[in-house]
Amino acid sequence: MLSVLLIVALAAPVEVERVLALVNGVPVLRSDVELAQIAQLVPQERGESDADHRRAVVEALVALELRWQDLQAAGVVQRLEVDEARAWKGVVERAGGGEAVAARLAAAGLGEPLLRELVRRAAVIEAYVAGRFAPFVRPTSEEVEQVFREELLPSLPAGTPPPDLKSVRSELETLLRERKLVAEVDRWTSDLEARGEVVRYLR
Numbered sequence: 001m002l003s004v005l006l007i008v009a010l011a012a013p014v015e016v017e018r019v020l021a022l023v024n025g026v027p028v029l030r031s032d033v034e035l036a037q038i039a040q041l042v043p044q045e046r047g048e049s050d051a052d053h054r055r056a057v058v059e060a061l062v063a064l065e066l067r068w069q070d071l072q073a074a075g076v077v078q079r080l081e082v083d084e085a086r087a088w089k090g091v092v093e094r095a096g097g098g099e100a101v102a103a104r105l106a107a108a109g110l111g112e113p114l115l116r117e118l119v120r121r122a123a124v125i126e127a128y129v130a131g132r133f134a135p136f137v138r139p140t141s142e143e144v145e146q147v148f149r150e151e152l153l154p155s156l157p158a159g160t161p162p163p164d165l166k167s168v169r170s171e172l173e174t175l176l177r178e179r180k181l182v183a184e185v186d187r188w189t190s191d192l193e194a195r196g197e198v199v200r201y202l203r
Helices: 001-009 030-039 051-074 084-094 098-108 113-131 141-155 164-196
Strands: 019-023 026-029 198-200
Touching: 019 030, 019 051, 019 164, 026 030, 026 051, 030 051, 030 098, 030 113, 051 113, 051 164, 051 198, 084 098, 098 113, 141 164
Parallel strands: none
Antiparallel strands: 019 026, 019 198
């Protein structure tokens, strides 16, 4: 009996789960990161190391949790109409199909309902952002002309005739709208973090 107890006491501990961050007391777990990576919710940039990408996923999940808590507290979640089936279909297609998703979930020991809930939350927040911020992020003519002059023209290969501004205005406006939308969402998230408590354990 003593030998059995000694073996148990000396056995190496097995990490079942790991907390990577706390967002107002709510944990962001290692399994959450695995789910986000399976769904490819945060694309890995070219040249980005696995460690850096993992940190990027953790930050994205921290931001997601901050926004989700804010919408829950405001009672917005229940009022938003979200096409969950469409959101799930998009994730499955991006991840390589249903069989690929199922295989990755099985390899990680995770269930599909957990991933569906993560996708649902992301879709709810996306719907909120589309209604709350997107209608108000209109670029001015001056901003479009500045991007054309300071970014597009210098990026052209030497000897390439410059395009007419009218021919690329639509694309530049779309680019600026996306930048402005990201900036608004970042400001919202930063304000939530400043008013809350976020502890990160993964650096």
